[in-house]
Amino acid sequence: MHDSSYYSKLGFKSGLEIHQRLATSHKLFCACNPNLTEEDQIGRVERVQRAVAGETGAVDASTRFESGKRRNFIYNSFRDATCLVDIDEEPPHDLNKEALDVALQIVAIFDSKIPDEIEVMRKGVVDGSDPSGFQRTMQVGYNGYMELNRKNIPIPTIFLEEESSGIVSQDENVVVYNTDRLGIPLVEIDTDPVLSTPQEVKEVAYKIGMLLRLTGKVQRGIGTIRQDVNLSIKDGARVEIKGFQELDIVDAIIENEVERQLNLLKLRKELLNRHAQVYQPIDVTSVFGGTSSKIIKENTKNGGVVYGVRLEGFEGIIGHEINPNRRLGSEISDYAKVSGIKGIIHSDEEMEKYSISQEEIDVLKQRLDIKGRDAFMLVSGQKDASKSAIERAIIRAKIALKEVPSETRMADSKNLTTRFLRPIAGGSRMYPETDSKPMELDAGKYEKMKVSAPNIEATIKRLRKQINNDQLAEQMLKSPLLPTYNLIVEKSSVDPKFVAAFLLEKMKEMRRSGLEIDALTDDVLVYVFTGYANGDITKNAVEEIIKQIPRNVDQVERIVADKKLTKITGKGLKKLLEGFKEKDKGMLIKQVMSKYRLNVDGEELNSLLK
Numbered sequence: 001m002h003d004s005s006y007y008s009k010l011g012f013k014s015g016l017e018i019h020q021r022l023a024t025s026h027k028l029f030c031a032c033n034p035n036l037t038e039e040d041q042i043g044r045v046e047r048v049q050r051a052v053a054g055e056t057g058a059v060d061a062s063t064r065f066e067s068g069k070r071r072n073f074i075y076n077s078f079r080d081a082t083c084l085v086d087i088d089e090e091p092p093h094d095l096n097k098e099a100l101d102v103a104l105q106i107v108a109i110f111d112s113k114i115p116d117e118i119e120v121m122r123k124g125v126v127d128g129s130d131p132s133g134f135q136r137t138m139q140v141g142y143n144g145y146m147e148l149n150r151k152n153i154p155i156p157t158i159f160l161e162e163e164s165s166g167i168v169s170q171d172e173n174v175v176v177y178n179t180d181r182l183g184i185p186l187v188e189i190d191t192d193p194v195l196s197t198p199q200e201v202k203e204v205a206y207k208i209g210m211l212l213r214l215t216g217k218v219q220r221g222i223g224t225i226r227q228d229v230n231l232s233i234k235d236g237a238r239v240e241i242k243g244f245q246e247l248d249i250v251d252a253i254i255e256n257e258v259e260r261q262l263n264l265l266k267l268r269k270e271l272l273n274r275h276a277q278v279y280q281p282i283d284v285t286s287v288f289g290g291t292s293s294k295i296i297k298e299n300t301k302n303g304g305v306v307y308g309v310r311l312e313g314f315e316g317i318i319g320h321e322i323n324p325n326r327r328l329g330s331e332i333s334d335y336a337k338v339s340g341i342k343g344i345i346h347s348d349e350e351m352e353k354y355s356i357s358q359e360e361i362d363v364l365k366q367r368l369d370i371k372g373r374d375a376f377m378l379v380s381g382q383k384d385a386s387k388s389a390i391e392r393a394i395i396r397a398k399i400a401l402k403e404v405p406s407e408t409r410m411a412d413s414k415n416l417t418t419r420f421l422r423p424i425a426g427g428s429r430m431y432p433e434t435d436s437k438p439m440e441l442d443a444g445k446y447e448k449m450k451v452s453a454p455n456i457e458a459t460i461k462r463l464r465k466q467i468n469n470d471q472l473a474e475q476m477l478k479s480p481l482l483p484t485y486n487l488i489v490e491k492s493s494v495d496p497k498f499v500a501a502f503l504l505e506k507m508k509e510m511r512r513s514g515l516e517i518d519a520l521t522d523d524v525l526v527y528v529f530t531g532y533a534n535g536d537i538t539k540n541a542v543e544e545i546i547k548q549i550p551r552n553v554d555q556v557e558r559i560v561a562d563k564k565l566t567k568i569t570g571k572g573l574k575k576l577l578e579g580f581k582e583k584d585k586g587m588l589i590k591q592v593m594s595k596y597r598l599n600v601d602g603e604e605l606n607s608l609l610k
């Protein structure tokens, strides 16, 4: 890990874009259930999409790039979670007021200003994740800020918008989406690019997540909060990174991204020293007429082709490692893959691994005019796909001579690196939503919200008092389960310390042992803890029930019945004791508890025997 002076010398600047799903009773512009169901599929819709011009009439680079793919999109729809609004067959209903209220609470937490009126905009979406081709979004806050270690971090904009569909699968021709996710209210919080180290980016991401949870109205679980990081260094490029799976590795991935850019700059310098050049593609299919290379044989059957390109001066550079397990060749390959091929082969790789013979290489070199420190790359596959793939590969190879490209990249949690996703999106993708009228905001109401906005100081004070254990209270404040804790404590008379310890420690253990803890809903948890508080079940039964990961309250009841988990107490307990002959108190307790651990409260038994 480098220190902050290392990053300041590089001119490192970074900002965050946080997307958080809100926990509301229905979706943003329709009455559908905003929780993922993925069970009752009721149909599917198919669409083909093309690029749409934005407000300025321009089609931006990312739009053009995606539309070049010409893919079909399939949208799975689900009972109670998909309606005609979601699949764009009906205009949006009225804006969800509950979602707007939560969004304004968030705006208040960041001490933002609000616009006089809310204007719904359409933001062009080209990856097909919205059947309409756009996402509805509205700015709800501007000029806010937050603090981290006494540093002011401006939050210039906060948006309330629709969540996109969840991707199920994709190949060259078809992308399949689930629409249950589509239209869930989502808040987007952007920071200015003032974060000066990867560590700081991570800390701010953690803190924003924590602040959002103070509202108690955000969804939890995998994918409910997403952090996109944008960053740049002085001589490099502005890059956006998406798809972080966990916050703990954000800094490590950013560190590697900086190294990648620095290495690309070094390679560029070397390429310029060598007067490197990228040539036009040549059809070299005939070189592989009798090849024993499985990949090439497979790719060239049924009229497939092989294209080769001379890369003058690229020897040793295309295969140079720029990140763990990534080379310049990987960057070029990422571009080519967009056309639906599996990747490129280049001359810094071992040709044996593809079973390409020395004889074939010799002929190939002759055909491509490879000399001295030249390299080559090959693309094979069906004609159209390989042609567009080799063109994309050439574009990327030429960029290597010029600069680090501005891109949207995908985080790779396993290797702690990133890979190319698409060129960076420009600003030409917004236009007004004509189906929704602008809506005035009540400034007086917002001022009141600001006064009563939840804050960290008040929350930690309350938690310390309730839980009576400072360490647990601190952990609870930072936990994604804080809203759940608040709900349980609010709705039942259960001991807050027991709830905190259970949510923080027991559930962590359960997760480690492979249980699907994230599938537990707040309804289920509140129900189980209330059952304990009311004396219907014992402490031990709470754990036993939750371990079964019940999906709903009915399932909790079924588990209690099937496993006979009802608490034995009072007269019932006295009667139970009559069945034991043991005279020694300690031994008796042991015997009862080993048989009725899930039904008898140890303390009650103890005091009864006294």
Ligand SMILES: [Zn+2]
Pocket: 027, 030, 031, 032, 081, 082, 083, 084, 085, 086, 183
């Ligand atoms: Zn709907």
